[in-house]
Amino acid sequence: MKTIRSIARTCVFEALGMALLSVASPVLAAAQVSPNEVSDPVLRALEKEYFPQLKTVNQAVARVHFPFPFNLSRYVGLEPAQQVEADTRGLEFVHFKDRVVLKATGNYNAAYSAGQFTRNERASRTFRDVFLPILQQETQIIAPDTNCDALGFEVAYHVRERQNSFDYEGKEILVVVLDRGDAFLLAQASNDNDRQVILNRSLIYLNGEEFGLSLLDKDPVFVDKVARSKSEKVDATSTAGSATSVARLTRSQPNLLPGSAGNASPSPATAREVRGETGGKMDLSATKPAAQPEDAERLQSQYKSALAAFAKDGEAKFQFVNYDPPAFVVVSKQLALQMTLRNTQKFDPDKTSIYKRAAQTFDLFLAPKMADILAKAPDDDALDVFDFSIVNALASTGKERSEAIEFVLPKGPARQFAASEITNQQLIDKSVVLVNGVRIALNLQLVE
16 A cells, blocks of 8 residues: 655745744744744744743643644644654744734644544544643643733644545644633633634634634534634724733633642642652652742742842853743742753754763763852752753754753752762653653663
């Protein structure tokens, strides 16, 4: 049996007028666009204002368990093998139809049979399995009064179709743009009837054409262009109107507010951390309450002057980046001191694996600086981990891009390593290592 792949490289948001940013711009810590790369002054100001929240959203999405692999990316239509080292900065503010939209873009590695699922069924299943989980993460982290008009989503997925003796595998690209107020309402909707009402007045496109996505039927609904035209219009009262409706919603449903735990159960990863990787009984004496955003805000305020001095010293001595100064944040329900550094070494991605680059980034760049960095870093008993995000430059055949390698190091072992009490591998074994937001296992000696 022969298979022909039809590979879509076109970005639907770009085709619809939602211009993307620089193609060759560096991949930043936590796979996030840096403000100094954005030429539009309005979008640049938003990237700068919400940079920590966007990084947190990216990390949260990376931890979601989707039915099939999903990766945030600036480009849709990438093959799974291409996604490992692709530009994963899939979150950014953009202009679309005279509105400012917080856009999430990615590739979903599900392959639907065209013979078993209609276009609407494929789109509605992707909406439930991918769009909703991302939306729920976003609305738990960003505030209801975030300074944008809408939240947008663009996801590519695979479609298999058989014609004669050939199996064709192509892609479909689903785009959904929700008014900001509707986005928070949809995230809290408990049934498909309520979700459908919101979708009927939202902007939805399938492969660049307006589409009436239906969560209730096998076939799409008729597109109500009158309702959707209202969604496209922006006037002086649009933002205020959204803020008012969302404010009413959050007063009646306080678990909408960012950082509210609600009744959510702990994630499998969190349960493993509490239980221990040995699979033994849960040791409740070693646990502590999950960190909340207000805990990070308290430390941020308490150590404001120390953080400013640390950032200035870090830029001069440790290659800290100036667009993302050190800050206290919540990472996997733990309080973290997050630092972003730019590696002075360049890598050839054609000659090195992600594992070798991660190992060399730690051993040759971060490890020699760690004792001096931790000696100057603000510390507090409440702090759980140090989160180092390293930006690596990649150069291949004259084209330069970057990747982000993140080391989330428990505070105790990190200080033990800085004092030469444990080895580099012992520290890595107790830590989390992510490459462009994807967690990897790392054996330092094996890959050298």
